Amino acid sequence: MAIKKELSLLPDSDNPNSFNARFIKWATTVGRWVMTLTELIVISAFLSRFWLDRKNSDLSDLIRQKQAILESTQEFESEFLSLQKRLTFIKSSYSQTQDYSSKINSLVSSTPQGLIYQDLSILVNPITKKINANANITAFSEDSVIDFISNLMSNSDIENVKINQIEKKPKENNYTISLSVIFKNLAKKT
Numbered sequence: 001m002a003i004k005k006e007l008s009l010l011p012d013s014d015n016p017n018s019f020n021a022r023f024i025k026w027a028t029t030v031g032r033w034v035m036t037l038t039e040l041i042v043i044s045a046f047l048s049r050f051w052l053d054r055k056n057s058d059l060s061d062l063i064r065q066k067q068a069i070l071e072s073t074q075e076f077e078s079e080f081l082s083l084q085k086r087l088t089f090i091k092s093s094y095s096q097t098q099d100y101s102s103k104i105n106s107l108v109s110s111t112p113q114g115l116i117y118q119d120l121s122i123l124v125n126p127i128t129k130k131i132n133a134n135a136n137i138t139a140f141s142e143d144s145v146i147d148f149i150s151n152l153m154s155n156s157d158i159e160n161v162k163i164n165q166i167e168k169k170p171k172e173n174n175y176t177i178s179l180s181v182i183f184k185n186l187a188k189k190t
Contacts, residue, residue, distance in 0.1 A: 103131055103157065103183050110151035110158075114144035130159070131183040139175040152181060159184045 100122050107120075119136040139145045145166065152161045164178040 100131070103133065106155060106157040106183070107133060107135075107181070110148065110155050112144050112147040112151065114140045115148055125182075128182075130185070133181040133183070135177075135179055135181070137177045137179070139177060140173065142175070145175050145177060148177075152179075157183055 103122060104120075111117075116138045117135055118138055120133065121135075122131060122133045124130070125132050137148070139148070149161065149163065152158055158181055160182040162180040162182075164180060165176070166178075167176045168174070169176075
C-alpha cells in the first residue's frame with residue numbers, strides 16, 4: 001500500500017511560535033484583508049462606471065443641444081451685427097450731413113404749378129463746400145418754365161442756376177428740363 005503524504009502550509013500545532021508559522025498566519029490574515037479591500041475597490045470602480053457613463057452621456061447631450069442653439073442663432077447674429085454696423089455707419093454719416101430741408105423748401109417755394117420733379121439730387125461740393133442740386137423736371141407749359149427759371153434767379157438762397165437742357169419733343173405737349181442749382185452757403189446743423 002502506498003502511503004499518502006499530506007502537505008500542510010499551516011503551522012504545526014506543536015510549534016506555533018516558529019517563523020514559518022507566524023509568517024503564514026500573518027500572510028493569511030493580512031492577505032485576506034488586502035484581497036477584500038482590492039475587490040471592494042474594483043467593485044466600486046465597476047459600479048461607478050455606470051454612473052460616470054450616464055453623466056458623460058447627459059453632458060454630451062447638453063453640449064449637442066447648446067451647439068444646435070448656437071448654430072441656429074449664428075445666422076441671426078451675423079444679420080444683427082451687419083445691421084448694427086450699417087446703423088453705426090448711417091448714424092456717423094447722418095451726423096456729418098447737413099440739413100437739406102431748408103434747401104428743398106427753397107426749391108419748392110420757387111416751383112410754380114404745372115412742374116413735376118422727375119429726379120432731384122442734393123449733394124455737397126467737396127471743393128467749394130456749397131450745396132448743389134441737380135434736377136430733371138417736366139413742365140406742361142412754356143409759361144411754367146419761364147416762371148420757374150425767373151423764380152430760381154430771384155431766390156435769395158440760390159447763388160447760381162445753370163440750365164443744362166430744355167427739350168420739347170414734337171409729338172408731346174411737355175418740356176423736359178435738366179438744371180443745376182448752387183446754393184449760397186452750407187447750412188450748419190444745430
